[in-house]
Amino acid sequence: MTAPAFVPYLLHTLFPPNTHRPTEIGADVMMGLGMGYLVYWLTRHRKWGWLWRDWLTTVDHKKIGTMYLIAAILMLFRGGVDALMMRVNLAMPHAPFIGPEEYNEVFTTHGVIMIFFMAMPFIFALFNAVIPLMIGARDVAFPRLNAVSFWLFAFAAALFNLAFVVGGAPNVGWTAYPPLTELHFNPGVGTNYLLVSLLISGIGTTITGINFLVTVLRMRAPGMTLMRMPMFAWAALNTSVLILFAFPPLTVALLMTLLDRLAHTAFFTLSHGGMPMMYVNLFWLFGHPEVYIVALPAYGVFSEVVPTFSGKRLFGYTSMVVSMAAIMVLSYGVWAHHFFTMGAGAAVNAFFGISTMLIAIPTGVKIFNWIFTMWGGRIRFTTAMLYVMGFIPTFTIGGATGMFLATVPADYQVHNSYFLVAHFHNVLIGGTVFGLLAGMYYWWPKMFGYRLDERQGKLAFWLFLIGFWITFGPQYLLGFKGMPRRMWTYPAGHGWHLLNVISTAGAFVMGAGFLVLVYNVLWSMRHGERDASGDPWNGRTLEWSLPSPAPEYNFARIPTVSSLDAWWAMKQTGQGRGRGAAALRLRPQDIHAIELPRNTGYPFFLGAAFFVLGFGLVFSWWVIALLGLAGVWAALAYAWFDHDQHKHMRADEIRRIEASMGRLPA
Amino acid sequence: MSLPLGTSEEPLPIRFADEPAHHLAGVPLEFADEEQSLKITGFWMVLVTDLLIFASLFASYAVYRPMVAAGPSGAQLFGLGSAIAETLFLLTSSFTVGIAVWYMRRGNQRAMIGWIVLTLLLGAGFLGLELHEFAVDIARGASWQTSAFLSSFFLLVSTHGAHVLFGILWAVGIVVQVLRRGLNAVTARKVYTFSLYWHFLDIIWVFIFTVVYLGAKIA
């Protein structure tokens, strides 16, 4: 290729027409301004060193949790803007705001971002923030791999979000079904972006699953048997197992699609014996357990929040554990209910319909247990508790419509209609998002040392809850009226207009809820009530025995656990009546030197190398891909040969820190 | 045998730097350090998730087996001879790496390295045979672009082969570390996890041999 021809080729490849529509340009400008301001701020305040030393190279689970949380909220914003764009379009069938091509891209990125780059990191934010504190551990089992997980996720998210700036966004739906994803039908690079970024973030997610599984199994404080663990630790355990078993089929399905596109294999082609439905089978082998990967942590949060704010121990702890394990195992036996209409036959559909209905039983057990926990308790209506109260009816209705979809003949009627859209938003927002926000409000003081303002928090809650129902209630009706999902517009005067307008109005109410939430965070950073006691809610589990925020080493002395709700028991048995600092009296001689994992930059470089590798694969620019691969190997080799992974914290240093927090007589 | 653990002063979670009981007597070196033993548990979980990767690939192979399109079927393409030779290489290498770990537990570093090197040679022999088989298939016009059946065959078998290749590179790195640092809790754990990985690949290969090569003769 001659030099003059090279430039147009490059420009056309990097900036095809779908990257310079007004909405894309607007987003580019906003992102550029945001990043420019960030660079300016870091330079102006000489914060680059701080950023590198304290954050980019950190292996402290609490800081990694904070970074996950920031990323999740940013992604919630992006996914929410996508949602609003879709809703605006559907409210105006006379004059659509965006065209069909752009609409396809927007619902694709909305789905991918909300599931993989919002819900997952939000869950990992909570795991990282509290699981080690809850089980009395100084860190996760593999602190460095924890950082690797984060950076693989972060760079994968960056790669995915790069798509609409460079090369064009994917437009195949978050499920990315073939044959639409085949090169023949979809020659742009958007699909590659989706496949490669999900493959990379999948590696990070798998590592996180391994990390928390081993952490919970092996690093509990003395005396904390499995049946004395907080339910949130059980949730982490079950979620981790689900991750280990669910992500491999996704990896294989994405890899096959990528090979079809890059190496011209014949897995999902329409000729050469390819079977697109095999992708669907593999995808949902992942996809259904994924639903529980994002739901079980929410159940765990509710099981912590309800006892705390009811002032009672969790009702039916054992049945909670058993039902969670039952959900975990059953969730592997239901995946074909996502494609009943494939026509696999009556026996297959009957089997998967019945197994799907079976899951309602353990879930019902949990719902009743939460209600019974509240029964007769002194309920404090905090923001976190309100989210639980909103969750219970919302999720129950979502579950009931799920039973409707599990009934095969009914599913044939409403398959891929707005009824389905309403159903899964009902369980994913009503279950997962409410759960994660409840967890955020509940553990925020522990993570950052101050409370989020309750009045603003409650306003955000009501906006979310009411907005949710205004948005998705009408969508059930639209489903019954036959409106299919993923359509960019419809003929006006089709009987769908009014319901769509109501739905869109509700979406804006939810958007307002998000703005209030962000304002709540920003306001509370300045004016939020300091949490001096470390135990602002009169909590029950070990994380509340620590100062807020917890010191780098978490526990100056590892506690010994003798019952469920260990911290509550300590407070009750009078190991210091009253709350907070007095309850765990440390003596100077209890404190020993502690070995901590040393910060390291290789996880960041590993993530960056994967980004380069992924970018090369997306555009099939093999030299860049090979450079990235070499970078991956270099980072791994560095990690392999680095045997000096610890730093020591001297006992007197720890005594000084503990004294400064009022935990030790100075 | 239960471990002499759990005295009141010994913290179960890791990292009390001034604890002399940090290294335990009476257990193999690779388990003597709490942190290294965590990594062994973690590596088992890696194998768990890898097993599911292969299960997904086996499921694809099983489903795609009749989808030969215009290409050859397994019965027409696969010869047992090369597959049996590959199996013997891997089974023997599984034995040799087992002996390497046995020597490691006796503290015999030289013998351990010798048996690891033998393992890697056998692994390289396996890879050579497999690549030769692939080359012959492709020369006969049976590549992974020919049919969905061959796509799934090449993906399944070459994923295993890529694992073997990675294992060889990894083990070379471990041998270098053992030569530089000797056997300690860290390097012993690395040898141990490598041995787990290698035996695991042997298990996967036995199933590939059974399902792919013997399966082609059964049908």
Next chain:
Amino acid sequence: MRAELQTPDPSRSTETEAGFEFLNPHFAPERFPWPQVWGYGGSLLLTGAAVYLVLLHVLPAAGLGALVLALAGGQALLQLGVFMHIRESRGPAWQILPLGLSFVIAFALVGMSIWIMTFKWGAS
């Protein structure tokens, strides 16, 4: 600090988890590596038996396939038990539970995928 905070009851230690005694660790003895030798011999024997049975076609295809798969399963157990020392750990050998579940799910995944996807075989 209270006495009960300082000295854990050994029976309550996480090292032996009540109800999970079967996970208590077990370390391979360090004598002559007879187990490895038997394991190697056993794996060769199982492979030889599988090849022999298939070449002789001793059973109809379905039964033969199941038999050969069972032999492969035997090999897997042999590797796990003899070479991989699956019961070794510090504290309960937790790996046994996820690994066992993963084998169950792996077989279910393969079997049920074949079952679900057979509808297409008739069509093609």
